[in-house]
Amino acid sequence: MFSYERSCKVRGDGGATIRAVLDRIADKWTLLVVTTLEPGRMRFTELQRHIPGVSQRMLSLTLRHLERDGLVTRDVFAEVPPRVEYELTPVGRSLITPALALADWAIEHLPDIEESREKHDGRMA
Amino acid sequence: MFSYERSCKVRGDGGATIRAVLDRIADKWTLLVVTTLEPGRMRFTELQRHIPGVSQRMLSLTLRHLERDGLVTRDVFAEVPPRVEYELTPVGRSLITPALALADWAIEHLPDIEESREKHDGRMA
DNA sequence: CCGCATCCACCACGATACTG
DNA sequence: CAGTATCGTGGTGGATGCGG
Numbered sequence: 001m002f003s004y005e006r007s008c009k010v011r012g013d014g015g016a017t018i019r020a021v022l023d024r025i026a027d028k029w030t031l032l033v034v035t036t037l038e039p040g041r042m043r044f045t046e047l048q049r050h051i052p053g054v055s056q057r058m059l060s061l062t063l064r065h066l067e068r069d070g071l072v073t074r075d076v077f078a079e080v081p082p083r084v085e086y087e088l089t090p091v092g093r094s095l096i097t098p099a100l101a102l103a104d105w106a107i108e109h110l111p112d113i114e115e116s117r118e119k120h121d122g123r124m125a
Numbered sequence: 126m127f128s129y130e131r132s133c134k135v136r137g138d139g140g141a142t143i144r145a146v147l148d149r150i151a152d153k154w155t156l157l158v159v160t161t162l163e164p165g166r167m168r169f170t171e172l173q174r175h176i177p178g179v180s181q182r183m184l185s186l187t188l189r190h191l192e193r194d195g196l197v198t199r200d201v202f203a204e205v206p207p208r209v210e211y212e213l214t215p216v217g218r219s220l221i222t223p224a225l226a227l228a229d230w231a232i233e234h235l236p237d238i239e240e241s242r243e244k245h246d247g248r249m250a
Numbered sequence: 251c252c253g254c255a256t257c258c259a260c261c262a263c264g265a266t267a268c269t270g
Numbered sequence: 271c272a273g274t275a276t277c278g279t280g281g282t283g284g285a286t287g288c289g290g
Contacts, residue, residue: 007160007221009228014177015157018224021231024238026151028263032140035132044272052139055264060273070241081271082270091234096132098230099143101223103134106146112216113149116195153283169252180284185253206251
């Protein structure tokens with residue numbers, strides 16, 4: 001039932017696939033932007049308000065990348081003042097599930113990790 | 126049944142949790158090392174052979190971090206020549222499942238992403 | 251065999267200032 | 271409101287060489 005070498009999916013190509021995902025999502029703001037967009041379309045400033053600490057520059061860059069990769073759409077309205085709305089594409093939306101799997105793992109195991117880390121550091125001091 | 130705001134797990138704390146996981150696993154070699162260790166304990170050189178492109182330095186650093194965080198154990202045998210074996214802990218092993226979820230997402234959607242990326246770049250040229 | 255020390259290139263990110 | 275331009279910096283990771 002459970003293949004012993006499940007990991008072949010990750011290692012099969014020498015890690016190229018898993019590395020490609022990480023290169024895509026592992027930066028500082030991407031997952032935050034994606035999950036913040038889950039409830040629905042949102043404008044730039046609104047996003048910035050919902051993501052504490054993000055600068056205009058980084059939010060802009062992150063959205064540009066997400067748009068380029070087809071995870072987010074960008075709609076510009078010809079109004080004054082200008083209005084721009086961002087929305088997840090189906091592909092972008094599909095990223096939320098594995099991201100939550102990761103978050104679940106974090107919630108469950110980060111305490112263990114921090115404990116182990118402190119023990120280890122204690123022996124070093 | 127399905128909460129609309131599932132993403133609260135990721136955004137709830139301003140992203141601290143998800144950022145902590147990423148900081149832990151999103152470097153270049155960690156997931157490769159972890160998944161390579163899935164079948165069982167392995168020695169340093171063996172690991173290096175199974176992970177194409179990794180340098181001694183990076184493999185060593187990655188293993189040190191994994192050990193510190195309690196994801197991997199390190200057993201040194203007092204022999205000549207020296208032998209060192211690495212093995213996943215239960216916590217380390219538990220990381221494989223969400224990693225595979227990410228890999229599945231990658232396998233399914235990376236082609237879309239690359240296509241979108243090419244289209245986008247085409248318009249820029 | 252295993253792994254650390256050193257040096258160096260690159261880039262992600264932040265702060266700030268400025269525009270349509 | 272919704273960005274871009276510019277500059278400065280820390281940290282990651284590659285190459286190389288030495289040591290137990």
